[in-house]
Amino acid sequence: MTFTRRAAAEMRRRATDVAARALGAGRAPGGAALGQRLVWAGTFHSIANRLLRHYAGALRLDPQFTVLDRGDAADVLDALRTELGLAQKEQRFPRKDTCLQIYSHRVNTRGALRATLEGQFPWCAHWEETLTGLYRAYVERKQRESLLDYDDLLLYWHVMMSDARLAARIGAQFDHVLVDEYQDTNTLQADILHALKPDGAGMVVVGDDAQSIYSFRAASVENILGFPDRFTPRAEVITLAQNYRST
Template identity: 95%
Template sequence: ALGPGRAPGGAALGQRLAWAGTFHSIANRLLRHYAGALRLDPQFTVLDRGDAADVLDALRTELGLAQKEQRFPRKDTCLQIYSHRVNTRGTLRATLEGQFPWCAHWEEALTGLYRAYVERKQRESLLDYDDLLLYWHVMMSDGQLAQRIGAQFDHVLVDEYQDTNTLQADILYALKPDGAGVAVVGDDAQSIYSFRAASVENILAFPERFTPRAEVITLARNYRSTQP
């Protein structure tokens, strides 16, 4: 949840507003408002996972990578590899060797596939879910723009923080670099999405990311279920 804060454009509203949503939905909202700064068409189309996989599948065929005898990774695997690399901000080689070793010998072909994928998206004003975070991160890398966006929000609350990835954490720190008004909630024992590039290190390292150190409040009582 991002809020309460000010509407895009910087004008204070008489009514305080709260933005609530996933990182991706908030990114979608911000990118449409600041599209000009990124040279994006504000009417860009967002590809869901199925659509993105289909685009990759079409490109696999166009590039001659879809023949059965080659045993090239299927479209969903190609998307998983691409998404993992983007969200960890790592290299394709590191992603392949660490998470998809059975695909490592396809590094060169995958590089060509992903290059064609990016070109297709740019040409047709398409953004996939990973692009939403990438472009938000690009905005937050611009000092003036980052300050403007961060000023829209007095408070930022992130739930299930143990399931965020490196890119999402970097966006949060750029949004509120001094930590003022930031709260995250999570349980390091419930981090289950490492295969989706989630990093439990985000919640473990969070207190030390700010000066002074963030306050940690431990909820010891279980309100969800009765212990035996």
């Protein structure tokens, strides 16, 4: 798992090749196809999408749900702003993109709206009560129309992993879990990964704590700094001192 489609495609290519060679099928007819079937690779959201459609019944979701990208989600919030009369207020109400950023940050940090506003969007803090109503209407609209935004994909995945039996079943699907750019994970993603492999067996993460630059998107550098101590026995740390791009 990683954070961009391009990076995910590269990881898929490499992991598929390794899997095919490990099975002795690298050069055999159909060997590449076998490797592709064995490997799940993608962004966090694409893997979540795939799992949620498979386990939709356990969550009482319509397996044919529609995924809203960031632009679509912002447009839904904008429509609700207008319906609720918030766009016409004398004191300017936060724009649709800001409303989505606030909502996304709160979901991915698993924190309270007030904490998100005071910590990241203090200029919007006086709109807390109104934003609460807007987000309630947003959730109701999504549920009524079988819509999931990117944050919902992670949120529902986390809900699945909170069920011990379901988490064990999902975790057993994967012998190994590899995560790139781990320093960019948020609290929700880190908790999902820990639930996938609670003892750490088969879990490998790669990252650089000096490259954590997405705190405004709820990424937490504490995830990579504290990763070794989340497991018993403690995870092994291997320092990669050579940069393959420049050496």
